[in-house]
Amino acid sequence: MKHLIIYYSYTNHTRELVKRLQNKFSYDVFEIEPVIPYSNNYQQVVDEAERDVPRGVQPEIKPFTLDLEQYDVIILATPVWWYTFASPVNTFLHQYRLQGKIIIPLVTNGGWIGHTIEDIERLSGGTIQNPISVKFDGDRLVDEALFEKWMERVGESK
Numbered sequence: 155m156k157h158l159i160i161y162y163s164y165t166n167h168t169r170e171l172v173k174r175l176q177n178k179f180s181y182d183v184f185e186i187e188p189v190i191p192y193s194n195n196y197q198q199v200v201d202e203a204e205r206d207v208p209r210g211v212q213p214e215i216k217p218f219t220l221d222l223e224q225y226d227v228i229i230l231a232t233p234v235w236w237y238t239f240a241s242p243v244n245t246f247l248h249q250y251r252l253q254g255k256i257i258i259p260l261v262t263n264g265g266w267i268g269h270t271i272e273d274i275e276r277l278s279g280g281t282i283q284n285p286i287s288v289k290f291d292g293d294r295l296v297d298e299a300l301f302e303k304w305m306e307r308v309g310e311s312k
């Protein structure tokens with residue numbers, strides 16, 4: 155089964171984990187990028203998202219350039235923003251059809267994952283497998299052992 159990692163990352167936590175996964179398994183990767191980058195001011199982004207996320211705002215993103223038809227398994231990696239996936243991922247899930255795919259959510263967060271995985275399931279229409287949520291304390295991955303184990307499981311889903 156062919157795997158593709160699709161991810162968004164604002165402060166690089168998710169990007170770091172995606173890099174580790176990609177180094178291990180050489181999966182193809184696509185980064186979701188907003189057309190207008192978010193401010194470097196973390197608190198400003200947190201405050202904006204507090205307004206935007208509950209309203210389901212869909213910031214414009216750069217186009218997806220790969221052929222989804224080629225892939226059976228999508229590893230969808232996102233930070234949690236206000237109890238769900240980050241807004242650029244919201245745009246992606248509205249624009250591209252993942253129905254019929256196996257979806258493995260990789261969700262990074264600060265301890266409050268909310269309804270992120272349920273929302274991915276509902277909006278993607280795919281079949282969720284092996285979801286993982288891992289907590290960061292500052293820039294430190296708290297759930298290191300959990301993440302390592304999860305990578306092994308993902309690798310077994312050939």
Ligand SMILES: Cc1cc2nc3c(=O)[nH]c(=O)nc-3n(C[C@H](O)[C@H](O)[C@H](O)COP(=O)(O)O)c2cc1C
Pocket residue numbers: 162163164165166167168169199200201203204232233234235236237238262263264265266267268290
């Ligand atoms: C706008 C915003 C909203 C956030 N909301 C939550 C939240 O609801 N729950 C939580 O546990 N962490 C929340 N966080 C923390 C991030 O989910 C966490 O730091 C994540 O690992 C960041 O991933 P990234 O570095 O790939 O962007 C939020 C961070 C930002 C920037």
